[in-house]
Amino acid sequence: MDSSLESSSSSNGPPTRCCRTCKIIVIGDAGVGKTCLTHRFCTGQFPTRTEATIGVDFREKLLQIDGEKIKVQLWDTAGQERFRKSMVQHYYRNVHGIVFVFDVTNQSSFCNLPLWMDECRQHSLGLEIPRALVCNKADLMSSNASVLIEQARHLAEVHGMSFYLTSAKGLKGDQVDSIFMALAQRLKSQRRESVNGRVLECRAESLKIQARVITAQETKKKWTCIC
Numbered sequence: 001m002d003s004s005l006e007s008s009s010s011s012n013g014p015p016t017r018c019c020r021t022c023k024i025i026v027i028g029d030a031g032v033g034k035t036c037l038t039h040r041f042c043t044g045q046f047p048t049r050t051e052a053t054i055g056v057d058f059r060e061k062l063l064q065i066d067g068e069k070i071k072v073q074l075w076d077t078a079g080q081e082r083f084r085k086s087m088v089q090h091y092y093r094n095v096h097g098i099v100f101v102f103d104v105t106n107q108s109s110f111c112n113l114p115l116w117m118d119e120c121r122q123h124s125l126g127l128e129i130p131r132a133l134v135c136n137k138a139d140l141m142s143s144n145a146s147v148l149i150e151q152a153r154h155l156a157e158v159h160g161m162s163f164y165l166t167s168a169k170g171l172k173g174d175q176v177d178s179i180f181m182a183l184a185q186r187l188k189s190q191r192r193e194s195v196n197g198r199v200l201e202c203r204a205e206s207l208k209i210q211a212r213v214i215t216a217q218e219t220k221k222k223w224t225c226i227c
């Protein structure tokens with residue numbers, strides 16, 4: 001991938017329009033590190049101080065992928081129910097990518113992932129939308145975290161998601177960058193495909209049908225949480 005990070009910006013206001021835009025929502029329980037991950041990607045820094053997100057924060061970064069400019073717009077959503085209610089309708093609209101985050105030191109944040117996936121389904125986000133599963137706070141990982149990580153890898157595989165073990169705080173931000181760069185790259189190749197005919201539309205349609213038949217029951221059968 002010939003990708004480079006051209007510029008970055010961060011704001012609390014609504015996103016601005018420019019070149020092709022890729023809207024990625026970042027969701028997961030409160031305190032798993034969604035704000036830190038998006039901040040790290042957009043500024044290259046771990047924030048010195050964070051507060052619980054209220055509603056949604058927007059951050060943007062302009063990428064250059066194979067000679068094309070793509071604006072990655074990150075919607076950092078509140079993990080706490082009381083801070084997100086009024087915004088839900090807005091952030092599930094026109095989504096191009098989804099990043100699910102859990103905290104390796106907090107098992108319940110992993111066990112709650114199916115609830116976040118259900119919420120996406122309820123807002124008609126089908127399986128054709130590229131998604132990633134992020135296990136964050138790797139710098140705090142204990143030696144017995146390997147079972148949880150294996151479960152997470154399996155969950156990602158079952159749901160066709162890329163899996164990343166990251167630390168928003170770690171010295172190297174490479175893995176954090178990879179999450180969003182890979183999603184932007186996938187969006188770009190999907191668009192190229194759609195230019196070549198209705199291939200993508202057909203594939204998306206068949207995936208939507210598959211998504212409908214994967215009921216919560218079936219999901220449970222394929223994946224059992226250790227909680």
Ligand SMILES: Nc1nc2c(ncn2[C@@H]2O[C@H](COP(=O)(O)OP(=O)(O)OP(=O)(O)O)[C@@H](O)[C@H]2O)c(=O)[nH]1
Nearest residue numbers: 030031032033034035036050053079137167168169
């Ligand atoms: N050690 C370590 N701490 C982290 C990491 N990522 C986030 N944190 C800390 O975890 C806490 C919560 O981080 P946030 O990024 O605010 O979490 P959030 O998911 O955005 O939380 P909400 O906005 O409430 O949904 C903060 O104290 C961060 O400093 C990480 O990779 N490693």
